[in-house]
Amino acid sequence: MLIGELAERAGTSTRTLRYYEAHGLVHAERSANGYRVYDEAELRVVREIRALLDVGFGLDDVRPFVACLRAGNTSGDVCPDSVQVLRRKLAEVDAYLDRLGAVREQLHTQLTHAIAHRERTCPKRRQLPR
Amino acid sequence: MLIGELAERAGTSTRTLRYYEAHGLVHAERSANGYRVYDEAELRVVREIRALLDVGFGLDDVRPFVACLRAGNTSGDVCPDSVQVLRRKLAEVDAYLDRLGAVREQLHTQLTHAIAHRERTCPKRRQLPR
DNA sequence: GCTTGCCTTGACGCCAGCGGCAAGGTTTAG
DNA sequence: CTAAACCTTGCCGCTGGCGTCAAGGCAAGC
Numbered sequence: 001m002l003i004g005e006l007a008e009r010a011g012t013s014t015r016t017l018r019y020y021e022a023h024g025l026v027h028a029e030r031s032a033n034g035y036r037v038y039d040e041a042e043l044r045v046v047r048e049i050r051a052l053l054d055v056g057f058g059l060d061d062v063r064p065f066v067a068c069l070r071a072g073n074t075s076g077d078v079c080p081d082s083v084q085v086l087r088r089k090l091a092e093v094d095a096y097l098d099r100l101g102a103v104r105e106q107l108h109t110q111l112t113h114a115i116a117h118r119e120r121t122c123p124k125r126r127q128l129p130r
Numbered sequence: 131m132l133i134g135e136l137a138e139r140a141g142t143s144t145r146t147l148r149y150y151e152a153h154g155l156v157h158a159e160r161s162a163n164g165y166r167v168y169d170e171a172e173l174r175v176v177r178e179i180r181a182l183l184d185v186g187f188g189l190d191d192v193r194p195f196v197a198c199l200r201a202g203n204t205s206g207d208v209c210p211d212s213v214q215v216l217r218r219k220l221a222e223v224d225a226y227l228d229r230l231g232a233v234r235e236q237l238h239t240q241l242t243h244a245i246a247h248r249e250r251t252c253p254k255r256r257q258l259p260r
Numbered sequence: 261g262c263t264t265g266c267c268t269t270g271a272c273g274c275c276a277g278c279g280g281c282a283a284g285g286t287t288t289a290g
Numbered sequence: 291c292t293a294a295a296c297c298t299t300g301c302c303g304c305t306g307g308c309g310t311c312a313a314g315g316c317a318a319g320c
Contacts, residue, residue, distance in 0.1 A: 002296080002297075003296095003297075004295095004296070004297080013278080013279080014297090015277095015278065015279065015280080016277080016278065016279095018298095018299095019277070019278060033285080033286060033287085033297080033298090034285085034286090034297080034298060035286085035296085035297055035298080036297085036298090053277085055233050055236060055237070056233060058276075058277095059276080059277080075244075075247070077240055077241075077243070077244040078244050078247045078248060078251070080248075082244065083241065083244050083245065083248070086237060086240060086241040086244065087241065089237055090234065090237045090238060090241060093230060093233060093234045093237060094234065096230065097227070097230055097231065097234065100223060100226065100227055100230065101227070103185050103186060103223060104220065104223045104224065104227065106185060107185070107216060107219055107220045107223060108220060110207055110216060111207075111213065111216045111217065111220060113207070114205075114207040114208050114212065114213050114216065115213065117205070117208045118208060118210075118213070121208070132266075132267075133266095133267075134265095134266070134267080143308080143309080144267090145307095145308065145309065145310080146307080146308065146309095148268095148269090149307070149308060163267080163268090163315080163316055163317085164267080164268060164315085164316090165266085165267055165268080165316085166267085166268090183307085188306075188307090189306080189307080
């Protein structure tokens, strides 16, 4: 399998695959003419990477999962390192949810106050002219 | 008030103030020697900018609030444009909260499965060696 | 006069995950 | 023979909000 086919099958670009390789995440043999030749297993690897990036992981966070797949596991998240990353990421997400919830509250009260102020200042104006 | 003093009083850097000015958010007179001279009112403006950026606004989002302050309002959020931005931002935050909540769920189940798998595969290992 | 501490503009660096272009080699079909 | 469709390496661009020099001018105390 050449890089174009892998890219299409994984739903990404050749540029991205070369980028992953440059960062040590995806491996490829080389054919006589220098073309990258991929094993079928790399497709799973690339999909794992993509799935994790979509969830907000960084490339470094993904490494243990890739290594886990390469170690022969059917799923990339069953190895200790992966689990550790999962825990850390879950904590990060929880922390961010908290912060974002607080921000939401602030925005909400600020919006409420602003509208109330407009009511006081200029009562004849309708709230939603629509 | 010179730029250094304003920076310190606003809890930011001179670089930041020049940046804001370059982007049309903060105004300054110039003294004979070319130094920026700030009005007292600019302190409130800078603090408003900082507060909004901390909440996740971009510089463009901040503009209406600054204009609102300049228009003589005691608070930057009572003008229609500001209210509109507040509404939009609130919607964005809500959307992001939803996504992040879904991500959290996925991470949680993935983590649960991974740990369960390790239990099945290697029951003698303790979960948290501590 | 010299140092110290302000201030000025200008320009590059940073982070992350690529996109996109340049300039070229290879293989296959017509 | 040539065009088309692959592939290669390399390098700049992008987004945002600044940090961090660099090189120099101005003010004030000793």
